[in-house]
Amino acid sequence: MLKAVILIGGPQKGTRFRPLSFEVPKPLFPVAGVPMIQHHIEACAQVPGMQEILLIGFYQPDEPLTQFLEAAQQEFNLPVRYLQEFAPLGTGGGLYHFRDQILAGSPEAFFVLNADVCSDFPLSAMLEAHRRQRHPFLLLGTTANRTQSLNYGCIVENPQTHEVLHYVEKPSTFISDIINCGIYLFSPEALKPLRDVFQRNQQDGQLEDSPGLWPGAGTIRLEQDVFSALAGQGQIYVHLTDGIWSQIKSAGSALYASRLYLSRYQDTHPERLAKHTPGGPWIRGNVYIHPTAKVAPSAVLGPNVSIGKGVTVGEGVRLRESIVLHGATLQEHTCVLHSIVGWGSTVGRWARVEVPPVTLTPTIPEPAWTVRASSRTGSCCLLSPSWAAESGSLPRCSS
Secondary structure, eight states: OEEEEEEEEOTTSOGGGTTHHHHSOGGGSEETTEEHHHHHHHHHHTSTTEEEEEEEESSOOOHHHHHHHHHHHHHHTSOEEEEEOSSOOHHHHHHHHTHHHHHTTOOSEEEEEETTEEEOOOHHHHHHHHHHSOOSEEEEEEEOOHHHHTTSEEEEEOTTTOBEEEEEESOSSOOOSEEEEEEEEEOGGGHHHHHHHHHHHHHHTOSTTSTTTOSOTTOOOIIIIIIHHHTTTTSEEEEEOOSOEEEOOSHHHHHHHHHHHHHHHHHHOGGGSOOOOTTSOEEOSSEEEOTTOEEOTTOEEOSSEEEOTTOEEOTTOEEESEEEOTTOEEOTTOEEESOEEOTTOEEOTTOEEEOOOOOOOTTSOOOOOOEEEEOTTOOEEEEOHHHHHHHSSOOOOOO
């Protein structure tokens, strides 16, 4: 028997993702046509022996989250439950606080996945590695270059046994080119070190009267309090993957994640990809179109485009490397490149919306948003990068 825990955080986190997370909780933001955490749930549901999926976070259980959970349970025929923290408890505090729920039924092991990662989720391979050599903690790792590695948790491993010998979260100098993917497989015994941290916090009296250090004894940071402390003690091991992986921290990384997932649909969900048909819009590469969207036959879409619920795409529109969120309208002959069009937004006729054409990767800072809107007559206005980011919508400029 197996379980999975998805750490979804709360509204106090993910500030770099704003304003995109103002409309819905960040874990429900659509990436490649479906909510971000649906990719996690799909991967967990495919693991043989999976009995339950738990979401842990500090979001209020509002209507969008409740509706998503109900739909997920029906689609995957698995219990999918949300456990709300009484306060933000860090990456490990929620695991310890809800330990009885996680261990109910005596699972062999349980996966722990951060919601803000994009991956092909090699969970079955991790489970096989765990069963060959059982240890309390198994971390999924991948490689990065020296500069990129400074943005992540860095792992020094024994290349023969894959034991984690040293772990540093976001080091100031180069430690290792192996980084933590935020996807784990824990044995039930892994909760014992979390208990030790909790008890130590209580004993030290590091509560709210220690500002900036410990907001409460229940706050546990997996990376600093557990991985760093236990590295080199034969308890933590790493499973390396060469599959796709990215963090989703900002608009640019959401576009990159959408591109990765759309490419995977060729093998995992070909039914989600639009096909070019006579009399329909011209499809180039991987494109997702929600069934309720209305797309003019003369529109050209792709590659790497996701069109949401109730979107209207007018005649002659060109879309490339972009996400169009539900209810948006792209009027005739607009051009949208490397951008996210906000909910209910309108892009006027002959407008051009574009981010500088650089390769967006999870470790290259995204460029400033540049919005150019031009009319058929050639008049042009240039809006400040902060305008698009702060408003959450795109400008309207028509002839």
